[in-house]
Structure formats: C-alpha cells, structure tokens
Amino acid sequence: MxxxxxxxxxxxxxxxxxxxxxxxxxxxxxxxxxxxxxxxxxxxxxxxxxxxxxxxxxxxxxxTREDLLAYLTHRSFEQVLANVRSAEVDGIEPIDSLRRFVDAAITQRNDLVLPLHGGPSITSAATSEVRRQVHDTLRRIIDRGIDAGVLRPDTTPKDVVILGSMLAQPRRADPDWDRTCHRLLEAYLRGIRQDRPAPNSLTGMPSIK
Incomplete structure (x- = not known):
C-alpha cells in the first residue's frame, strides 16, 4: 500500500x-x-x-465471504467449460475427448472450487448456465460416441462429471496418487467402451443380435 x-x-x-x-x-x-x-x-x-x-x-x-466464494465457483466452472470445449475437437475419438476432459480436472485439482469438491452450492443463474453448457458439451461428445457404436448407450454426462470430481479432489502433490487416478480413469473408459458391431456380409450394415 x-x-x-x-x-x-x-x-x-x-x-x-x-x-x-x-x-x-x-x-x-x-x-x-x-x-x-x-x-x-x-x-x-x-x-x-x-x-x-x-x-x-x-x-x-x-x-463478503459469499461474494468471494461465488466468484471462485463461477471462475472454476468457466475453467471446466474451457476444458470440455477443448476436449470436443473434430477428429478426436469420443473416448479420447472424455479422457482429455478428466485429465484436465486431475491436473487442475488444486485450482478449482466446485460443489463436488466441497465448495459452496451454486447461487448464481450465470454459474448455473455455465454448468449447463458443460453438461451439454459432454452430451454432444457422448452422443457422438454412441452414434459411432464406440460408447455404451447408458453413458451419461453426470457419470463423467462425478468421476472427474472424485479423481480430482484437492490434495497435496502426490505422483503416486495421480498415477492411481489415471489407472482408475482408464478402467472407467474401458467400461463404457463398446465395440462397433461387425457389418453384415450381405448388406454391409451392422449385424443386429
């Protein structure tokens, strides 16, 4: 001063x-x-x-404390939105987009103040709108994977968000823990992966079993 x-x-x-x-x-x-x-x-x-x-x-x-918390929460949701938009890149497989999105959350674990990280509930309409855009973008990524036959039809944005929040809980730097988080992420991605049905030899269309 x-x-x-x-x-x-x-x-x-x-x-x-x-x-x-x-x-x-x-x-x-x-x-x-x-x-x-x-x-x-x-x-x-x-x-x-x-x-x-x-x-x-x-x-x-x-x-006020509430002003500070509201600012940090909104700022964090804007960062999450930037992450998911970056992950939604043409030419990248949907599985890779989801991996990139959750990877970013793990990397930024100590920079985000979010409700699922123990932060305050959303009180601002503007912040609710940013959260909606995050879910809508994830929905597009997932729908692209479902349409391509590479993601299970029951995959949801909510599941991805919850997984990301669980793996990205704030904590001290710990490379071993980060490796564990990435193993858990890969296990989840294998679980939602669905192989594309093989084409029918006569029609060229996917076989329906």
Missing part, C-alpha cells in the same frame, strides 16, 4: 492498476488454497495474510 507522504512519489494510475490486479490474483490463489485447506469458514484475515495484503484490500475486492 502506498502512503501519501511528503517526498514520496504517488505511483501513476497504470502502476496502481497493476498493483490492484496483482493483489486480486494473489487473493484468488490464497483463497482457493485456504478453502481447500481449512474449509469454507476459514477467517478472511487468514486469506488476506496468505496473500500478503491487508484485510481491507481483501474486502475492497470482495465485499
């Missing part, structure tokens, strides 16, 4: 904006870590201290 003292230059507006942006980024990082570590009722003063700023700075960016 800058003090208006004799002989001390006041930083120009651009520097103040840079400081404010840096403080906000540090608060987001510290708050995410604190909520994972200490739960949703962690003191706001602890978050400010972890971010290296005064508690007044925290309240200038987020007026």
């Amino acid at each position: 800058y003090d208006a003292m004799p002989g001390k230059k006041t930083p120009p507006p651009r520097d103040r904006r840079s400081d404010a942006l840096r403080n906000r980024q540090e608060l987001i990082r510290a708050a995410t870590a604190a909520f994972h570590r200490d739960g949703l009722q962690v003191p706001m003063s602890t978050i400010a201290a972890d971010a290296g700023v005064g508690v007044g700075t925290l309240y200038r960016h987020f007026a």
Whole structure:
C-alpha cells in the first residue's frame, strides 16, 4: 500500500492498476488454497495474510465471504467449460475427448472450487448456465460416441462429471496418487467402451443380435 507522504512519489494510475490486479490474483490463489485447506469458514484475515495484503484490500475486492466464494465457483466452472470445449475437437475419438476432459480436472485439482469438491452450492443463474453448457458439451461428445457404436448407450454426462470430481479432489502433490487416478480413469473408459458391431456380409450394415 502506498502512503501519501511528503517526498514520496504517488505511483501513476497504470502502476496502481497493476498493483490492484496483482493483489486480486494473489487473493484468488490464497483463497482457493485456504478453502481447500481449512474449509469454507476459514477467517478472511487468514486469506488476506496468505496473500500478503491487508484485510481491507481483501474486502475492497470482495465485499463478503459469499461474494468471494461465488466468484471462485463461477471462475472454476468457466475453467471446466474451457476444458470440455477443448476436449470436443473434430477428429478426436469420443473416448479420447472424455479422457482429455478428466485429465484436465486431475491436473487442475488444486485450482478449482466446485460443489463436488466441497465448495459452496451454486447461487448464481450465470454459474448455473455455465454448468449447463458443460453438461451439454459432454452430451454432444457422448452422443457422438454412441452414434459411432464406440460408447455404451447408458453413458451419461453426470457419470463423467462425478468421476472427474472424485479423481480430482484437492490434495497435496502426490505422483503416486495421480498415477492411481489415471489407472482408475482408464478402467472407467474401458467400461463404457463398446465395440462397433461387425457389418453384415450381405448388406454391409451392422449385424443386429
């Protein structure tokens, strides 16, 4: 924080904006870590201290704990939406798209504040809309796999989301645990895989058994 003292230059507006942006980024990082570590009722003063700023700075960016949690939740759902959109790439097999989507969640496990990770329930219509888009995109990926005969017809977006949330619970870095998570992911993907029916030799159409 800058003090208006004799002989001390006041930083120009651009520097103040840079400081404010840096403080906000540090608060987001510290708050995410604190909520994972200490739960949703962690003191706001602890978050400010972890971010290296005064508690007044925290309240200038987020007026209440609820505002902070709502922001982190919305931000996390936007990241999940970016992940699933990245996974929905033309030319990539649906199984590989689902693998890429869950892999991203595992990698970002400590950056996300989500209801299935112990975060708060969604209270914003905007956040609910982002969540809907995540499920709709997963539905397109899954339907493409079902239509191609490579995914079981009972595969659902909800199942994929729950699996991802289970494998991506926030925790300390642990390569052995990450390898376990990826083995479990591969086991799930094998379970929903369905071989395409062999074509009928006379009609060229898939055989119906």
